[in-house]
Each structure stands twice: as C-alpha cells, then as structure tokens.
Amino acid sequence: MVSRMKFINLIFNKMISNPRSDRMFPIVSTTWNPVSGCYHECCYCYARRLAETKLRHTPRYRSGFTPRINFKAFRKRFKRGEIVFPVDMGDLFAEGIPKEWVLRVLRHIERYPKTYFLFLTKNPSRYHEFLEHFPENAVLGATIETNRDDLYTKHRISKAPLPSRRYMAMKDLGWDLKFISIEPILEFDLDEFVRWVKDIDPVLVFVGYDNWNNKLPEPSYHDTLKLIDKLEYVTIVIRKSIRRGWWEVA
Incomplete structure (x- = not known):
C-alpha cells in the first residue's frame, strides 16, 4: 500500500529541488x-487555446480539441520517483x-509502480467507474x-459538471x-469552501489565479489569503x- 506520508515526503523533496518550476x-x-x-x-482553457492556435497544424490537433487517443505516446517509459501529470492537454475522464x-x-x-501519476478531471464521478482498475500509485484529483454553482452557471464557466457535483464525487x-x-x-x-475540502480529505491542494487575462469572477487577494490560511490547517497547500x-488593479 502506498502511504500518504511517503507521497508527502516526495512532494516536499520535489518542491525543495525545483522551487521555480514553470x-x-x-x-x-x-x-x-x-x-x-x-x-x-471551459472558457479559460489554455490547452484548447493552444490546440486551436499554435498547435493547430500539428498532426495531433488538426481536428482542433476533439478528443483522440495518441498511440505513439504509449511507448513512453517513466523513471522511479517521478511524478507524472497525464493528459494535461485534455480530460481523460470527461x-x-x-x-x-x-x-x-x-x-x-x-507497469510503473514506483512512479506517481497525478490525474486531474472536472468529472470525478467517473473515477468511481474505474476504481478497481487504478493502481496504488495513482493520485486522483x-x-x-469555487463552491458556488450559481456563479458557475451565470458566467458560463464550463460545460463540465457543476462544482457541487465534483465535491460530492470526491x-x-x-x-x-x-x-x-x-x-x-x-x-x-x-466557510463552505473550507468544509468541502475537509470533507474530501485531500493529501494536498493547489491554489492559483487565472494566468490568461480571462476577466473571470475572481475573489479578492485578501479573501484568497484567508482561504489559504484556513486550508493550511487542513492539508498541504x-x-x-x-x-x-x-x-x-488600478
């Protein structure tokens, strides 16, 4: 069984050795x-934007952001102790x-039990469908x-399941x-958002603002720091x- 503490130790080692990763x-x-x-x-999706602009003439994205399987990618081998992010240009569980x-x-x-794989989705209910197939080195994210479904709908953020459905699935x-x-x-x-995180009991949480000037309905800097402060009592942030x-910004 892969322990949380073992993974946490690896996280800290990665952060120390690579503090300015882009x-x-x-x-x-x-x-x-x-x-x-x-x-x-998603209205803010950098991957779709990249696929439809800079990468649009490459074989993988000639059909835009339509999902496809890339058979050559299965030749990839991974090293012991690596943390791999699969499908950063899509959502495997959509x-x-x-x-x-x-x-x-x-x-x-x-085939790589000594490598960790960080999966990330906006449709975590599908994790349940594959639960018996995940190896122990899978980290499910x-x-x-936000915790506000109404805000998500009002601003047409995404066609993904609403935040409350993701919370329940996790x-x-x-x-x-x-x-x-x-x-x-x-x-x-x-308070509601912090409760959600407590209920999910994650080994870590990433927090960050939009990097692509999408003018999203963002919280204030002060409110975000308050959230981070409370979450740091719950898990690694x-x-x-x-x-x-x-x-x-003036």
Missing part, C-alpha cells in the same frame, strides 16, 4: 498525453471519452474552482491519495499564481 503543477516531473482533447469547453482509452492508460501506468471517493486544484480560483464562500484580482 509547469502547471510545480511538483510534476513530466507530462504525458496518451489522450488529448476535451468536450468541457463524458464521451471511451472506456477502452481510459483502461489502456491505466494498464500502462500499472479534481478541479473545483467526498464519496474511497481513495487515499486525492488532491484538489482550486485553479483558476473563483469567488467563493469561505501549494500556492500557484497568487495576486490581486484583475478588478483590484
């Missing part, structure tokens, strides 16, 4: 995209991704930008190594881009 998650050693693309159409694709990814990572997920990404952070209710809300 990756989406600073503890990650490498990314890997055996599947790419997504149907969620509705519409074939079960066979997911299982092929899980079978591949099962969900993006939960809370009920019987898996020891879980994490939450609060990025890009949106306006929230402090890794700060990403922490700044003033775009509307706070």
